[in-house]
Amino acid sequence: IAGITQAPTSQILAAGRRMTLRCTQDMRHNAMYWYRQDLGLGLRLIHYSNTAGTTGKGEVPDGYSVSRANTDDFPLTLASAVPSQTSVYFCASSRGGDGNSPLHFGNGTRLTVT
Amino acid sequence: AQSVTQLGSHVSVSEGALVLLRCNYSSSVPPYLFWYVQYPNQGLQLLLKYTSAATLVKGINDFEAEFKKSETSFHLTKPSAHMSDAAEYFCAPTYSSASKIIFGSGTRLSIRP
Numbered sequence: 001i002a003g004i005t006q007a008p009t010s011q012i013l014a015a016g017r018r019m020t021l022r023c024t025q026d027m028r029h030n031a032m033y034w035y036r037q038d039l040g041l042g043l044r045l046i047h048y049s050n051t052a053g054t055t056g057k058g059e060v061p062d063g064y065s066v067s068r069a070n071t072d073d074f075p076l077t078l079a080s081a082v083p084s085q086t087s088v089y090f091c092a093s094s095r096g097g098d099g100n101s102p103l104h105f106g107n108g109t110r111l112t113v114t
Numbered sequence: 115a116q117s118v119t120q121l122g123s124h125v126s127v128s129e130g131a132l133v134l135l136r137c138n139y140s141s142s143v144p145p146y147l148f149w150y151v152q153y154p155n156q157g158l159q160l161l162l163k164y165t166s167a168a169t170l171v172k173g174i175n176d177f178e179a180e181f182k183k184s185e186t187s188f189h190l191t192k193p194s195a196h197m198s199d200a201a202e203y204f205c206a207p208t209y210s211s212a213s214k215i216i217f218g219s220g221t222r223l224s225i226r227p
Contacts, residue, residue, distance in 0.1 A: 004157075031212055040123075042204065043158075043217040056213060090157050099146050099208040099215065100165065105157025 002027050004106035006091050012112045013081050021076040021109050023091030029104070031097035032074040033058075034066060036087040037108070043090065049074060050097035081113045116140045116209050120218035128226045133192040135221045137179075137205030140186070144207035147188045149179055152202045152220075161203070164188060175199070200225045 007022045025032065034046040035058075045058030049068040063085060065077045074093075078085055089109045094101040121136040139147070146165055150158040162173025169181045175198075179190045188205060205218040 033212070035217075040219065042219040045213065045215070048213045050211075050213075058213065092157070094212050097212045099210060099212045101212065102148060102160040102163055103150075103158070103212070103215070105159070107155070107157050 004091055004093060004104055006089075006106035006109050008109060009107070010110040010112075012114060013078075015081055015083060015113055017081050019078045019081055019111070021078075021089055021091075021111070023074045023076070023106060024072050025074075025091075025093045025104070026072065027093060027095075027104065028071060029093035029095050029101075030071070031094045031101075032068065033092045033094075033103065034064070034074070034076045035090045035092065036060065037090060038087050046076065046089075048097070081111075083113045085111065086113045087111060116142060116144070116207065116214075116216055118205055118207050118216050118218045120203075120205050120221050122221055123219065124222045124224065126224040126226060127195050129197055130194050133177075133190070133195045133199065133223065135190040135203050135205075135223065137188045137190065137218060138186050139188065139205075139207040139216075142209070143183060143186075144209050146208040147179075147181065148206040148208065148215075149173065149177070149188075149190050150204045150206060150217075152204065154201075158204060161190070195223075195225050197225050197227070199223060 047066040092103040149161040
């Protein structure tokens with residue numbers, strides 16, 4: 001079934017540790033995104049990529065980095081995790097980055113930083 | 115700055131009753147407006163999309179939304195609620211590019227038997 005795969009499903013991480021959240025899509029979409037979802041705050045964009053080889057900062061990029069080496073993969077790295085990064089992280093993709101194409105979401109990674 | 119407001123963080127209706135979830139965007143008209151639904155422990159899924167071709171937009175599962183420029187609104191409705199409609203719903207106007215999507219804070223819909 002075509003879609004977005006995120007791994008891991010959940011993770012408990014000690015503060016200060018490095019962590020990479022994986023995201024892979026098989027729809028050949030050009031654009032990909034990382035959001036975090038926190039109670040009462042809705043979804044906030046962390047980083048995005050309109051096409052392979054390019055990335056951009058979203059609303060809350062600090063403490064996170066991304067890369068887009070190819071069309072299918074868009075990993076999110078926390079270089080040194082802090083408790084405020086406890087959240088549910090969603091990867092999404094869209095056919096284009098122009099806003100006309102709807103987003104397709106993965107099922108999320110629940111991250112707890114202790 | 116563009117913004118979106120979803121009135122009511124939690125709405126509860128009886129099974130078979132009308133569902134009305136409210137969404138108001140900021141004064142500048144977004145080119146695109148979306149409603150997404152999120153079921154427990156899942157990512158968001160597209161319900162419907164407005165693109166100016168028609169002010170009344172029909173989506174999946176008998177949901178529809180009407181764009182009203184004079185009221186800066188894009189409320190979501192469904193004539194008759196089902197238990198399976200229990201979920202969280204997000205209104206999302208999009209300005210200029212997908213990186214400019216603004217998600218509302220969400221409305222959790224509960225259905226009473």
